Amino acid sequence: MVYSLATVVDLVNTGAGERDGLAEVADLAEFVGRREVSGVRTLTRRDLAEVRALREAFHAVFTAPDQTTAVRVLNTLLGRTRITPSLTEHDGHPLHVHYFAPDASVAEHLAADCGVALAHVLVENERERLRTCAAPDCSHVFVDESRNRSRVYCDSRTCGNRMHVAAYRARARRRDAS
Ligand SMILES: [Zn+2]
């Protein structure tokens, strides 16, 4: 796994759709494949329950009302996770750092690597980049990587466009009415 922040976003957003994206062990297997989570053994219902609990904790970091709360949630998570950094190259990815222990469960793997990625965001005082979509019927989270930190929708091609169209129609209606 290389890009851990994208994995956190993907994980949290499995809980934001119409259907729970982690309802079954098969969903977890699909997620693990999609995110290229390496070194995963046969997945069980226990793994599913642990990853679902982890999803809640990560969501709480995104929606924390302030830095102190975000730090507390993340520290609780990291405090019960074994972390052993090692440099690695695998599956065609360039050299990167793994943080999970060699025999980690999938939940512990995600807690270590995604937890460290989120920790760096907080340390760099960039918590405001951890956002929830501004569209009223959408609760997806995202990391705002725009230079001026102006992004408000989870995905400019869907929610962003949808909201622009809605605003345009509202303006058009006001024009027609006047
Ligand atoms: Zn990796």
Ligand SMILES: [Zn+2]
């Ligand atoms: Zn959205």
